[in-house]
Amino acid sequence: MYICAEYDIVDPKKFIVRQRYDMERIQLQDNKRDLAVLVGLRSPVLREDSTDEESLEELSALVETAGGQVVGSILQSRDKPDPHSFIGEGKVEEVKTMVTLEGATLVIFDNELSPSQIRVLTELLGVQVIDRSGLILDIFAQRAKTKEGCLQVELAQYQYLLPRLIGMWTHLERQAGTSGKGPIGSKGPGETQLETDRRHIHRKIDKLKEELEEVRRVRSTQRQRRMKNEIPVVAIVGYTNAGKSTLLNAITGADIPANNRLFDTLDTTTRLLTVSDTLDVVISDTVGFIRKLPHQLVEAFKATLEELEYADLLLHVIDLSNPQWAQQAQVVDSLIRELKADHIPCLRVYNKCDLAFPGALPREEGSVYISAKTGEGIDRLLGAVDQKLDKGTRRVTLHLPYDKAGLLDGLYREAKVESVEYEQTITVVAVCPPKVLGQIKPYVEGWQEEKEDWE
Ligand SMILES: Nc1nc2c(ncn2[C@@H]2O[C@H](COP(=O)(O)OP(=O)(O)OP(=O)(O)O)[C@@H](O)[C@H]2O)c(=O)[nH]1
Numbered sequence: 001m002y003i004c005a006e007y008d009i010v011d012p013k014k015f016i017v018r019q020r021y022d023m024e025r026i027q028l029q030d031n032k033r034d035l036a037v038l039v040g041l042r043s044p045v046l047r048e049d050s051t052d053e054e055s056l057e058e059l060s061a062l063v064e065t066a067g068g069q070v071v072g073s074i075l076q077s078r079d080k081p082d083p084h085s086f087i088g089e090g091k092v093e094e095v096k097t098m099v100t101l102e103g104a105t106l107v108i109f110d111n112e113l114s115p116s117q118i119r120v121l122t123e124l125l126g127v128q129v130i131d132r133s134g135l136i137l138d139i140f141a142q143r144a145k146t147k148e149g150c151l152q153v154e155l156a157q158y159q160y161l162l163p164r165l166i167g168m169w170t171h172l173e174r175q176a177g178t179s180g181k182g183p184i185g186s187k188g189p190g191e192t193q194l195e196t197d198r199r200h201i202h203r204k205i206d207k208l209k210e211e212l213e214e215v216r217r218v219r220s221t222q223r224q225r226r227m228k229n230e231i232p233v234v235a236i237v238g239y240t241n242a243g244k245s246t247l248l249n250a251i252t253g254a255d256i257p258a259n260n261r262l263f264d265t266l267d268t269t270t271r272l273l274t275v276s277d278t279l280d281v282v283i284s285d286t287v288g289f290i291r292k293l294p295h296q297l298v299e300a301f302k303a304t305l306e307e308l309e310y311a312d313l314l315l316h317v318i319d320l321s322n323p324q325w326a327q328q329a330q331v332v333d334s335l336i337r338e339l340k341a342d343h344i345p346c347l348r349v350y351n352k353c354d355l356a357f358p359g360a361l362p363r364e365e366g367s368v369y370i371s372a373k374t375g376e377g378i379d380r381l382l383g384a385v386d387q388k389l390d391k392g393t394r395r396v397t398l399h400l401p402y403d404k405a406g407l408l409d410g411l412y413r414e415a416k417v418e419s420v421e422y423e424q425t426i427t428v429v430a431v432c433p434p435k436v437l438g439q440i441k442p443y444v445e446g447w448q449e450e451k452e453d454w455e
């Protein structure tokens, strides 16, 4: 039935980026690189979705990440978007000329476009048109590796697709109308098909949510187990490419790929880290943030990002070598708020200090300056983590008289007993939380001398 027979509704990965109705797939992974023209609209009414030079530059990095090549970019300023062509007819002509001159195959808008805007622009420009969200979704689809990552991306893609179906079918119905087919007054075939597709997608979305719910359940069991062991949880967050994976590798000897491209990591990696003699933590790397992150992605990645809510400490890694670091940090802060993790203590970790950076260094109390690459400052970082999470736990040597041997039971239960020797007294080395320290103070070696420090 018309073009819709070719729709592969079942596989959104092929679908999402093919918003043109002849459904060409962007050939992101082919040898032939897509040549893209970037377009952005700066307008006060667009608020957060308005574009500037930096945002376009970032879009360009995203295109590189996706395997495409940028051949030109145009930034348009208007009081408000043109209701028909978004950027205005004159600007469309300019873009079209650039597309022809450069032989571009793709136009990517830095702003979020509605399905009908995409349709109009595609018709006017004669090449495929996608928006920033579509591009980011596609990158995520390319990168996702674990089952959980794939499920999350797929869910985001369907959620992105759903409102866009109507626009597509309106278009198809119009085509059907001009061909003179379709009984007058009846529901057009397009509409029926639209309903079928919608139902199908709703079913898919429900199923994906169920599967993700299962993932969430497993996670919460693991979390409960960790809480029982009282191992503090530290989460590394930050803008994409800030150096999160490099940092986790540097401090835990993990072997996570760290590449100079956006959204390298989509799956959380968790490691056990010994911070100091008295502190072990569980530390994880998370997916990077970016401005204008499609909200469907934030929604879908909640299962992964839920970990943040339960963290005891956030390490917010900031790439100081990026002139945009302050804005990037703001984006991360607001996503932390959106994910309801803003009540958690957060340590700002200024990274890439081995590189020259423009402007004055931010001098914030309690922040740390490091180079995850050279290892500089890592000791200070661990010291700061220890301080933040230190709940007064200490490693002590005890000399228990034999008539107090009963205290050992409590120690085994509430502290980490490292060694016990039976000599004239019972000599115990243990890592004790403050509550336990209170009970055993008189038997702690050196306690009399250090009494004042302790109280
Ligand atoms: N010079 C320098 N480069 C660094 C430093 N830390 C990370 N890098 C580089 O920055 C790039 C990104 O590092 P990643 O660790 O992959 O960044 P990420 O935050 O995990 O990025 P995503 O997973 O894509 O969000 C890599 O090329 C790293 O080698 C640093 O301290 N100094």
Ligand SMILES: [Mg+2]
Binding pocket: 244, 245, 246, 257, 258, 264, 265, 285
């Ligand atoms: Mg990473």
